[in-house]
Every structure is written in structure tokens, then in C-alpha cells.
Amino acid sequence: MTADTFLFWFLAFAIIAGALGVVLMTNPIHSALGLVLTMVSVAAIFVTLQAYFLAGVQLIVYAGAVMVLFVMVLMLFDLKNEIQAFSRGRIRGALKIGSVGILSGLIVGAFAKALIANQALGAKGSLASTASTAVGAIKPLAENLFFNHVFSFELLGVLLLVIAVGTVALSRSKGGTHDRN
Amino acid sequence: MTSMGTTGFEITVNLIKTVLVFLMMVQAVPILVWLERRGSAFIQNRFGPNRVGPLGLVQLLADAVKFLTKEDFVPEKGSRFMFYAAPVFALIPAAIAYMAIPMSVPLKLEGATFLIQGFEVNVGIVFVLGVSSLAAYTILMAGWGSGSKYSLMGAMRASAQIISYELALGLSIVGVILIYGTFNLTDMINAQHGALSFSMFGYTVSSAYLPNWGIFYQPIGMILFFAATFAESNRLPFDLAEGEAELVAGFHTEYGGFKMLMFFIGEYGHMMIASGLMATFFFGGYSIWNFTPQQVYEWLYGLVGSELLANILNTVVHFLSYNLKFAIFLWIFIWVRWTLPRFRYDQLMDIGWKTMLPWALANAMLTATLIFAGSYFIF
Amino acid sequence: MPLGGVIFITVFISVFGYILIRLARLTGGTAKKTSQAKFDIYECGIPVEEKKDTKISIKFYLTAILFILFDIEIIFMYPWAANFKNFIVSGAGPFVFVSMFIFLAIFIFGLWWEIKSKALEWD
Numbered sequence: 001m002t003a004d005t006f007l008f009w010f011l012a013f014a015i016i017a018g019a020l021g022v023v024l025m026t027n028p029i030h031s032a033l034g035l036v037l038t039m040v041s042v043a044a045i046f047v048t049l050q051a052y053f054l055a056g057v058q059l060i061v062y063a064g065a066v067m068v069l070f071v072m073v074l075m076l077f078d079l080k081n082e083i084q085a086f087s088r089g090r091i092r093g094a095l096k097i098g099s100v101g102i103l104s105g106l107i108v109g110a111f112a113k114a115l116i117a118n119q120a121l122g123a124k125g126s127l128a129s130t131a132s133t134a135v136g137a138i139k140p141l142a143e144n145l146f147f148n149h150v151f152s153f154e155l156l157g158v159l160l161l162v163i164a165v166g167t168v169a170l171s172r173s174k175g176g177t178h179d180r181n
Numbered sequence: 182m183t184s185m186g187t188t189g190f191e192i193t194v195n196l197i198k199t200v201l202v203f204l205m206m207v208q209a210v211p212i213l214v215w216l217e218r219r220g221s222a223f224i225q226n227r228f229g230p231n232r233v234g235p236l237g238l239v240q241l242l243a244d245a246v247k248f249l250t251k252e253d254f255v256p257e258k259g260s261r262f263m264f265y266a267a268p269v270f271a272l273i274p275a276a277i278a279y280m281a282i283p284m285s286v287p288l289k290l291e292g293a294t295f296l297i298q299g300f301e302v303n304v305g306i307v308f309v310l311g312v313s314s315l316a317a318y319t320i321l322m323a324g325w326g327s328g329s330k331y332s333l334m335g336a337m338r339a340s341a342q343i344i345s346y347e348l349a350l351g352l353s354i355v356g357v358i359l360i361y362g363t364f365n366l367t368d369m370i371n372a373q374h375g376a377l378s379f380s381m382f383g384y385t386v387s388s389a390y391l392p393n394w395g396i397f398y399q400p401i402g403m404i405l406f407f408a409a410t411f412a413e414s415n416r417l418p419f420d421l422a423e424g425e426a427e428l429v430a431g432f433h434t435e436y437g438g439f440k441m442l443m444f445f446i447g448e449y450g451h452m453m454i455a456s457g458l459m460a461t462f463f464f465g466g467y468s469i470w471n472f473t474p475q476q477v478y479e480w481l482y483g484l485v486g487s488e489l490l491a492n493i494l495n496t497v498v499h500f501l502s503y504n505l506k507f508a509i510f511l512w513i514f515i516w517v518r519w520t521l522p523r524f525r526y527d528q529l530m531d532i533g534w535k536t537m538l539p540w541a542l543a544n545a546m547l548t549a550t551l552i553f554a555g556s557y558f559i560f
Numbered sequence: 561m562p563l564g565g566v567i568f569i570t571v572f573i574s575v576f577g578y579i580l581i582r583l584a585r586l587t588g589g590t591a592k593k594t595s596q597a598k599f600d601i602y603e604c605g606i607p608v609e610e611k612k613d614t615k616i617s618i619k620f621y622l623t624a625i626l627f628i629l630f631d632i633e634i635i636f637m638y639p640w641a642a643n644f645k646n647f648i649v650s651g652a653g654p655f656v657f658v659s660m661f662i663f664l665a666i667f668i669f670g671l672w673w674e675i676k677s678k679a680l681e682w683d
Contacts, residue, residue: 064314
């Protein structure tokens with residue numbers, strides 16, 4: 001077992017532990033923190049695939065912005081009802097077990113598929129060598145983004161503008177908190 | 182274990198180096214607290230702690246011993262796990278981000294080259310920004326784990342302040358990246374060696390006396406970056422999070438003893454990252470005025486004669502130069518804290534969104550325009 | 561990038577912090593509940609008067625959402641900034657310059673609109 005393999009299994013275990021934590025924990029804030037663990041571990045997996053810039057972006061945007069939003073919003077609410085609802089009751093318990101079952105099925109399916117794909121490839125080297133190193137380097141990334149996908153890039157700016165306007169408009173809609181009448 | 186070294190010896194030395202940098206960060210806190218207490222006393226025209234040990238230097242050791250005898254207290258209403266996890270988590274982002282900052286010329290012994298930093302990251306600044314943005318979770322976990330609405334309010338306000346100023350921080354760095362064309366901190370420092378010289382519009386400007394430091398290229402960026410890092414580490418004038426008389430002590434009201442000390446290690450850690458980045462971006466990192474490391478090495482070689490000794494002395498001299506700049510910025514942090522009054526919360530958010538963000542954007546656009554025009558319109 | 565080093569130091573710091581807290585608990589002792597007031601939340605010395613429905617302002621949510629949006633836009637500027645000089649040298653300078661400025665114009669319009677609509681006014 002090489003160091004790369006050990007690193008991959010360790011990170012994969014962290015990702016799945018975080019994901020299971022999201023589903024199985026009773027306190028919603030603990031679930032959100034489990035999701036933070038998942039995001040950070042996914043950033044680490046990006047590093048093993050040598051996509052360094054993408055790992056940094058994953059940390060800055062996902063783990064540092066989106067999840068902060070989640071945790072902040074969860075703290076705005078009174079969560080006693082939520083915690084009680086998920087700690088007892090048979091329907092809730094069945095839902096929990098069902099979701100874990102679906103997740104396990106996905107994992108087993110991924111394993112089976114990886115085994116089949118591995119046999120088809122004929123065990124071709126370690127994980128890092130199958131990844132294209134050109135994806136992570138900054139210069140090809142920038143060239144790809146700005147030459148091949150310029151239109152999508154500008155459209156993304158417009159999309160972000162729409163999100164900003166929409167959020168403010170939602171909070172000002174009738175019955176919202178910033179209602180203007 | 183990608184790129185932590187190839188031989189077992191190298192890997193061990195590199196791992197020990199990371200532990201050493203972390204312990205260095207923890208050990209700098211007593212010195213900084215002493216500096217803060219004596220410095221603030223000096224500014225406020227009174228004595229600071231001067232009884233324990235010479236000049237009061239042993240004060241924080243005595244404080245640490247006192248903390249050891251405090252009871253371990255968890256408020257009843259809070260969440261036990263998060264109450265304990267928050268101070269430990271406070272140390273992690275600050276330590277990891279500080280390890281990416283190069284502190285001296287790489288030490289070239291026969292056979293191996295050792296970098297004088299925790300580890301080398303080739304997307305330097307993106308990594309440092311990403312890891313520092315995890316500091317918002319410390320505050321949220323501490324505020325929630327205390328179970329008190331005052332702590333929670335303090336935590337929400339502090340995290341809203343941190344994320345607002347992260348924008349200004351990220352944008353003020355874009356100008357620096359435009360000029361040096363890389364994310365890597367070591368490459369940025371290498372580009373700042375030697376005397377000032379750049380070419381624009383076909384003319385070459387150079388000076389024999391001024392160094393090639395970033396401050397001459399990005400003065401506005403430097404001011405914006407410095408101000409944004411004040412807000413990032415919750416220092417005055419942006420320290421609404423611990424505003425006494427407003428929210429008692431904000432998100433760390435319910436903490437005492439060693440757990441509170443760990444929060445302060447985290448806060449001083451962020452101050453150290455800010456000082457280190459200021460030195461790296463705008464003041465040449467470890468370089469000494471306008472001498473390149475090669476010139477210093479040759480002078481030392483002429484002085485000492487042995488290559489090994491000259492290499493080691495070169496590293497040490499540059500390390501001292503970095504530490505001098507580092508200490509100056511830390512002192513400026515402390516100086517500003519005890520000089521300026523605190524901002525009101527709405528003033529603080531206004532400055533972050535309405536003043537610093539547009540200025541940082543204007544700085545980035547101006548830099549890009551000047552670089553573009555300087556290369557295309559050659560007279 | 562030394563991922564092994566990062567994971568190693570994270571584990572080391574967690575263990576270090578945990579040992580420090582256990583050490584403090586060992587030498588100081590766990591707090592005993594000598595009175596209810598000791599374990600209550602601090603409220604400037606008076607007995608706790610916590611109402612059941614303290615609401616926190618929605619402005620935190622708006623701040624966080626707008627932060628995400630502008631953060632994404634700033635992230636797009638990073639590869640552009642790192643390769644700007646390369647692009648100029650390789651001849652695609654004007655194209656990249658103009659395309660990013662269009663993006664920035666949309667960004668500035670969003671920022672101006674958000675400031676004008678007073679979405680982030682803290683009273």
C-alpha cells in the first residue's frame with residue numbers, strides 16, 4: 001500500500017463519514033458541520049488529482065462561503081422542534097434507515113463499477129497517473145476558460161446578477177421581512 | 182505524502198519543520214501579549230506588567246500557570262461537543278495558512294535543499310485565502326456552543342464582518358497577482374529582489390537606491406490589504422466581536438482558562454499571517470533592501486570562506502530580515518489597536534461593502550489597464 | 561502540494577489542543593454545580609431573562625448570499641490575473657482584457673444596484 005493509496009482511502013473515508021453525518025445526526029448544525037468536513041475532504045481529493053487551483057477554489061467558495069451561509073442560516077432558527085422530530089418516531093427512523101440504505105447501495109454500485117472498469121483497463125497504474133495533469137495547471141485552465149468558454153463566462157456574470165436581484169426581491173416580497181409597505 | 186521529500190530523512194525533517202512552525206506560532210503569543218500589554222501601557226502613559234521577571238517578561242508564563250488551575254466549565258444550555266471543539270479548531274486554519282509563507286532563503290546543504298517554511302504550496306495565495314476563510318467556523322461554533330443568545334449574536338456579527346472583509350481582501354490581492362503573474366509566494370519574493378526597475382510605454386524606469394518591492398507597484402493595494410486584514414483578525418478598530426460594553430465579550434463570553442487562551446492564539450496567528458503576507462507581497466519578503474540573495478551570499482563567502490557556513494549564514498541573515506519586517510507589522514497592529522476608536526457596526530459594514538470593495542475593484546482595473554497599455558502603446 | 565503534511569499537522573494540532581484541554585481539566589478540576597447561578601449564562605449579573613423567541617435579523621442571510629456571489633466573481637478574476645502578462649505576450653491581450661472588462665462591468669452594475677437598493681443597510 002503506497003502513500004498515495006493510503007491518502008486516497010483516508011480522504012474517501014472522511015468524505016463518506018461526513019456525508020453519513022449529514023444524514024444521520026439529529027442536530028441540524030452537526031449535520032452542516034459534517035457537510036463542511038465533506039467539502040474540505042473533496043478539496044483534498046482535488047489536490048491528489050493535481051488540480052491545485054480547483055482545490056483552492058473549492059475551499060474558498062464551497063467550504064468558506066456556501067457552508068458558512070448554511071451554518072449562519074441554521075443558527076437563525078429555533079431548532080428545538082427539528083431536533084425532537086428526528087430523535088424519535090418510527091417514521092423518522094425508517095426514513096433514516098432508508099436513506100442510509102440508498103447510500104450503501106450507491107457505494108456498492110460504485111465499487112462494482114470500479115472493479116469492472118479496472119479489469120477492463122487492465123490495472124493501468126496508480127490513481128495519479130490516470131488524471132490529466134493539464135487540468136490543474138493554471139495556464140491551460142485560464143486559456144481554456146477565456147478562449148473556449150467566453151460566452152458562458154459572461155453569461156455567468158449575468159446569472160450572478162440575477163441571483164443578487166432575486167434574493168433582495170424575495171426578501172422584499174409581500175410578507176417577507178423587508179416588506180416595504 | 183506528495184512532495185514532502187523523497188528519502189526518509191527528508192520526510193522526517195519536513196514533518197518536524199511543520200511541527201516547529203506550529204510551535205513557533207504558539208510560542209510567539211506570549212511575546213506578543215507582553216508586547217501588547219507593555220506597548221499599550223506605554224501609549225497610555227502608565228506602567229504595564231513589570232513585576233514578574235525582568236521587564237515583566239515572565240508575566241504570561243504566570244498567567245498560563247494560573248489558567249491551569251481554573252475549573253473546566255461548560256454552560257448547561259450549550260452544546261458540549263462544539264464548546265470543546267471551537268477552541269481547538271481555532272488553531273488549525275491559522276497554523277496551516279502560516280506554513281505556506283516563506284521565511285528565508287532555502288538552506289542548501291550538500292545533497293538536500295530545505296525550504297524555510299512549513300511546506301511549499303504552488304498555488305500559494307489561493308491556498309492561504311481558502312484556509313483562512315475556514316476561520317469563520319470557529320466563531321460560529323463558539324457562539325452556538327455557548328448556548329447564550331448574546332454569544333450567538335456576537336458570533337453572527339463577527340462572522341458577517343469576516344465574510345464582508347474577505348471580499349476586499351481577495352480583491353486587493355488581484356493587483357499583486359496581475360503584476361507578478363503568479364500565485365506562488367516564493368516566485369513573488371524572487372521577483373522582488375534587486376533594485377527597482379520596470380518598463381512601461383517603452384521607457385525603462387530604474388533606480389539604484391530603491392528596492393524592487395511591491396509597495397512601489399501597488400501602494401493602494403497595500404493600504405486596502407492591510408486594512409482588510411485588520412477586519413479579518415477581529416482587531417481594533419474592527420473588533421465589534423469582542424466589543425466590551427456591547428456584548429460583554431461576544432462569542433467567547435462563556436470561555437475561561439486555557440480554552441480562551443487558544444482563541445487568542447488563533448487571533449494572534451491570523452495577525453501573524455497578515456504581517457507575513459504584507460511582508461511577502463509589498464516589502465520583498467526576506468530580501469534585504471536592494472541586495473539580491475546571491476550578492477549577500479558572495480559577500481558572506483568572502484567573509485567566511487567556507488561554502489557550508491556561508492549558506493547557513495545567508496539563510497540566517499535573511500531570516501532575521503524577514504523577522505524584522507514581521508515584527509514591525511505586528512507592532513503596527515498593536516499600535517493601531519490602542520490608538521483608534523472602535524467602529525460602530527453599521528459603519529463597519531458600510532466601509533467593507535461601499536468603500537473598500539469599490540476601491541479594491543478600481544485598483545485591480547487600474548492595474549490591469551496600466552499593464553495592458555504599458556505593453557501595447559510603445560512610444 | 562504536500563497534502564500529507566497538511567493532514568499530519570491538522571491531526572497534530574487537534575491532538576495537541578485536546579491534550580491541552582485535558583491537562584487543564586486534570587489540574588483544575590471539573591466545575592461542580594454549587595449553585596444554579598454558576599452554570600447559567602452570563603447576563604451582566606442579573607438572573608437570566610431569556611425570552612423564548614429571540615429573532616435574529618434576516619440581514620445576516622442577505623450578507624452571506626451577496627458574499628457568495630461576489631466571491632465567485634473574484635475567483636474568476638484569479639486565473640485571469642495570473643495569466644494576464646502571458647496573454648499579452650502571446651498576442652491575445654486585447655481579447656482577454658475586453659472580455660474581463662465586460663464581466664467586471666456586470667459585476668460593477670450588480671454592486672451599484674445592491675448599494676442603491678439599500679439591501680445592506682444596517683440600522
